[in-house]
Amino acid sequence: MLSSQKINLAKVAAKAFITPLTVRTFASSAARSVNINLHKGSFESYNCDLPSLDVEISKEELVRMYRSMVTMRRMEMASDGLYKAKLIRGFCHLCTGQEAVAVGMETALTAEDKIITAYRCHGFTYMRGGSITSILAELLGRKAGISGGKGGSMHMFTPNFFGGNGIVGAQVPLGAGIAFAQKYLGHKAATFSLYGDGASNQGQVFEAYNMAKLWELPAVFVCENNRYGMGTAANRSSANTSYFKRGDYIPGLKVNGMDVLAVHQAVAYAKEWTVSGKGPLLLEMETYRYGGHSMSDPGTTYRTREEIQHMRSNNDPITGLKQRLLEFNIITEDEMKAIDKAARVEVDQAVEEAKASGEPDLSEFWTQIYQKDSGVPYVRGREPEEFHRY
């Protein structure tokens, strides 16, 4: 690894673990961690043991989870507003409702683990170290964007997050490859390749399963099953909707993806499984998106408003965590409101910063097609004499 990459990873690791929250005394007892019992239906397994329903987690971690989810939701809502104001154009796939998957995953992993997903990637980018300003600026197509404004909504990357991929299913074999490299280089880490219920029927996903199992790669394949592949319900696209069993020879685990602690527990279990040499594992996160597939989809033509409302009222990840925080006296209502407010302020500020950033320079149009100074001297322009040199 280049030293610059190491520094970046260190920065990401630092950001993940040093909370900007100053040390505070909590309203409850002096104990630093709590034991929370997950609901019995949180997991279902296929050819493997169930993870423990008993979660021991620090109070700071819980508050961090809450803050992350709230900020992520605010960020997505801000993106929604910017899209409707026509400041964001093109495609924009929001993860409102699916926050628990990104947050629960990040808290169970280290910066050395890698994540790759498809186009619903804003939340993951944020959790993997992307600043809100850089994410919003990327959506707006500005210089301050995390990909320099050249990628847009579907193409956001951080040193340990491989995007952000537009072609459905294409990221899964890539994830297997990343896992292979990790094993080859002797890293004690895993790669989490995410895809949706729609993508699960792509041939290349099964090719990746086979390679991962054949070579016992530290690859965890995560199906984010939000029940609809764009407008098609899962049962109308898949002959077998038990996505966690689709790995056949790869064991699997179904997880309640609306509960951030269940996700956290399952991801920790999966990491331990793969890193200890047991080979790949499949996770199916049962989750739900409140919005449509993308900003051009109202999301109501293929499902009822009652269903969306039901999920929002009864299964919302943020509300669920909130109830836990209050039940275990981790923080008070007022402290929660303060966090909500701080998130709003942070996102609003990021919106302003992103809007203030300028568009990328036209010279960026010609850069990064090939490696600089690698023997591809020029790109051809309009005329025989017009060249753009690297």
Next chain:
Amino acid sequence: MSTTLLRSTRLGSSLSSISRTFLHQGAPVKHLHTSLKTHYAASNSPPPAEGFLPGVANSQLIKHTHHDALRNPELAGVANGETKKMNTFQAINDAMRIALATDDTACVFGEDVGFGGVFRCTMGLAEMFGRDRVFNTPLSEQGIAGFGIGMAAMGSTAIAEIQFADYIFPAFDQIVNEAAKYRYRSGGEFNVGSLCIRTPCGAVGHGGHYHSQHPEAYFAHTPGLKVVVPRSPIQAKGLLLASIRDRNPTIFMEPKILYRAAVEMVPVGDYELPLGKAEILTQGKDLTIVGWGAQLYVLENAIQLAQKKMPGLSVELIDLRSILPWDVETVCNSVNKTGRLLIAHEAPKTQGFAAEIASTVMERCFLRLEAPIQRLTSYDTPFPLVFEKFHVPDMIRCAEGIERAMKF
């Protein structure tokens, strides 16, 4: 005005002589924009600065009236029939409806086609013909192509939809290695002639890397396939019916920006337009311009822009229509007449289809060429997000290309 102009040009007099006539009458611009008034929605606006209104809606290539549409000799078969106002997706829908009605073995399938498709091309077909003939496939392009090839090998008519041309690459192996070569490698025992793959293609203003590509060049390199790109609703309906019924596997690329932008009076009857034949849209003697799909409207505006700088410029605009096989005769005859050629397309320059046309024309018309062949294409970069306007060959770049060809 447009049809009178076209008729006169067809009868031999050039655009330049006609514009000279108007000059004598003292009001070419006024004449131009009075006719445009019938097409332009807000007729209280001031006359356009350039002297013409750009864009598809104001194009003179679009057949806005019943008589305009039926004047086309290629539509002789439906010349006594009715026409109906349709945009491109409605025309394509109509073509598929006719195909399904006249061919019992025909099926339409692809991602989300059941409810009408993401561009509404398949609206109402499932209701009319049943979900066993118009059905959704899972998210699997390679599967869709392979499945279509299998169906066609059994003699059924398979009309497959790939949701965006950018997604066609997982299916590339199936199309190039299976579909194109079936007849050849089986010595004629099997063929997949009844396969037609339809896919929306082309830049749309905000599509970015994966919703804007125009991949005809990749498929043009494959003998055994036919590749077709329509420019308007009337053309789309006729060419699609011809593609479906053609006895060779065909890829039908629909410029997605034209789905709503292009509205014409389309004959309601069953008609086909010939594959492998280009169409000369305007006759001229100074310069030949070849394009296809949505780029033709850009070229039309580029010609108008160039004619302001070079009054009397007479351009022969050709719509290639079929990329494979392409109408070598029509293009070469035209270049032999004019001596200058300009080709424009949205795909990147290196190995874009213009390279093929330029090579062939160079071979056939070398001594008649008065200027190097101009290729106006996108730059050799991945299709960008924010830089789209710079990437594609817009009317100004094309007008400059015209100037370069004329002033060599």
